[in-house]
Amino acid sequence: MDDLKKRLKEIFVEDLKVQGVTPDEIDDNAPLFGDGLGLDSLDAVELVVLIQKHFNVQIANMDEGREAFASINSLAAYIREHLK
Amino acid sequence: MAAKANAKQRLEALGHGIFYLAMRLFGQRGGYILLWPVIFSYVLCSRKIKQLSGPYLRRRFPEHGFVRRWRDTLKNLIAFGRVLVDRGWMGVSGEDLQGEIVGYEKLVALAEQGKGVVLLTAHVGNWQTAFAHLGDLPVPVHALMRYDQQAVAKHYFDLRGKERSFAIINSDGPLGGVVEATAALQRGEMVTIMGDRLEGGSFVTVDFLGDAVRLPATAYVLAACVGAPVVVVLAAKTGRKNFQLRVWGVWHPRYENRGERAEMLRESGLKFVKILDNYLRKYPYQWYNFYDFWKQ
Numbered sequence: 001m002d003d004l005k006k007r008l009k010e011i012f013v014e015d016l017k018v019q020g021v022t023p024d025e026i027d028d029n030a031p032l033f034g035d036g037l038g039l040d041s042l043d044a045v046e047l048v049v050l051i052q053k054h055f056n057v058q059i060a061n062m063d064e065g066r067e068a069f070a071s072i073n074s075l076a077a078y079i080r081e082h083l084k
Numbered sequence: 085m086a087a088k089a090n091a092k093q094r095l096e097a098l099g100h101g102i103f104y105l106a107m108r109l110f111g112q113r114g115g116y117i118l119l120w121p122v123i124f125s126y127v128l129c130s131r132k133i134k135q136l137s138g139p140y141l142r143r144r145f146p147e148h149g150f151v152r153r154w155r156d157t158l159k160n161l162i163a164f165g166r167v168l169v170d171r172g173w174m175g176v177s178g179e180d181l182q183g184e185i186v187g188y189e190k191l192v193a194l195a196e197q198g199k200g201v202v203l204l205t206a207h208v209g210n211w212q213t214a215f216a217h218l219g220d221l222p223v224p225v226h227a228l229m230r231y232d233q234q235a236v237a238k239h240y241f242d243l244r245g246k247e248r249s250f251a252i253i254n255s256d257g258p259l260g261g262v263v264e265a266t267a268a269l270q271r272g273e274m275v276t277i278m279g280d281r282l283e284g285g286s287f288v289t290v291d292f293l294g295d296a297v298r299l300p301a302t303a304y305v306l307a308a309c310v311g312a313p314v315v316v317v318l319a320a321k322t323g324r325k326n327f328q329l330r331v332w333g334v335w336h337p338r339y340e341n342r343g344e345r346a347e348m349l350r351e352s353g354l355k356f357v358k359i360l361d362n363y364l365r366k367y368p369y370q371w372y373n374f375y376d377f378w379k380q
Contacts, residue, residue: 015342016342017342033259040285040286041259041260041262041285041286041302042262042285042286042301042302042305044259044262044263044266045262045265045266045302045305045306045309046305046309048262048263048266048267048270048309049266049270049309049310052270058267058270059263059267060263060264060267061263061264061267062257062258062259062261062263062264065258065259065263066258
C-alpha cells in the first residue's frame with residue numbers, strides 16, 4: 001500500500017472515527033459516503049478541512065468532490081493531482 | 085384529483101392577481117388593507133390554518149384562552165401576509181424597503197479576521213428583505229438554502245431588479261452543499277444558514293419553549309471545523325417600509341475530537357434557541373414556521 005493511501009486510512013479511523021475497522025481493513029475501492037465507510041454530510045465538512053490541513057489541497061465544490069469522494073483510490077489520486 | 089388541483093391553482097392565481105391589482109392601484113397600503121378580510125375569513129373558517137400556527141402560539145402564549153388565541157393567529161398571519169405583500173409591492177413598484185443593520189461594525193470586524201463567518205438566521209421577520217442588503221460587506225456572502233426557482237411567490241432578492249447580494253449554495257445538492265460552504269469559509273467568506281428548519285441531515289435536540297425540538301447541526305460543525313465564529317443575525321419588520329437586521333449573538337463553537345462534538349452541538353443549539361426565545365419575546369408574531377416545529 002502506498003504511503004498516501006495509508007495516511008488517508010489513518011485519518012479516516014483516527015480523525016473521522018470510522019467505526020469497526022482498522023486502517024488496514026479499509027478497502028481502497030469502498031465508497032466513502034453512504035454504504036461504504038458510512039460517512040455523512042458532517043463528516044464531509046471535517047474531511048474537506050482535514051485534506052486541506054494535512055495536504056494543503058482544497059476541494060472547492062462537489063464537481064471536484066464527487067470524483068474525489070468516490071473511494072480511497074480516487075481521493076488519493078485527487079490529492080496527488082492537486083498537491084502544491 | 086387533477087381537476088381539483090387545477091381549480092386550486094387557478095384560485096391561487098386569481099388571489100395573487102387581485103392582490104397585485106390592489107397594489108398597482110393603491111400601492112403597498114392597498115395590499116395591506118386587502119389582507120384583513122382575506123386573513124380574517126381564513127382564520128374564521130379554516131381549521132387547518134389554526135393547526136399550522138397553533139404549535140408555536142400554544143407554547144409562546146400558554147396562558148391564552150380561545151379568544152386571545154384566535155387574535156394571536158390573526159396577528160401572526162397578518163404579520164406574515166405583510167411580508168408577502170411587501171415582496172409583491174417591490175416587484176410591482178420597483179421601490180425598496182429601508183433598513184438598518186445593528187451590529188454592522190461587529191460583522192465587518194469578524195469578516196476582516198479572514199476566518200470566515202457563519203451567519204445563522206431563522207424564518208422570522210422579513211429575513212429575505214434584510215439579507216438582500218448584505219452586499220456592502222467586505223467579503224462575498226453565500227446562502228446555503230433550498231432554492232425554488234419556480235416558486236409562485238418569487239424570492240424577494242429576485243424582485244429587486246439588482247444583482248443578488250449573495251450567491252446561493254443549493255442545500256438540495258450532493259451532501260447538502262456543505263463542500264461548497266466549507267470551501268467558502270476557508271476562503272474567509274460568509275455563509276448564511278437557516279438555523280431553525282430541519283430539512284434532513286444531522287441534528288441536535290434541545291428544549292425550546294418548553295418542549296424538545298430538533299435543529300440542524302451543519303452550521304455549528306462548519307464553524308468549528310474551519311475556526312469561524314457563529315453570528316446569529318435575525319431580521320424584523322419594524323415599520324411599514326422598514327426592517328432591522330440585528331446581530332443577536334456571537335460565539336466560537338469548538339471541539340478537539342469527535343467525542344466532544346455532541347456537547348459542542350448541544351451548547352450551540354441551546355445558545356441559538358435562547359436567542360430565538362429573546363427575539364420572540366420582542367417580536368412574538370414574526371415567527372413564520374407554519375407547521376409543527378416540534379415534530380420536525
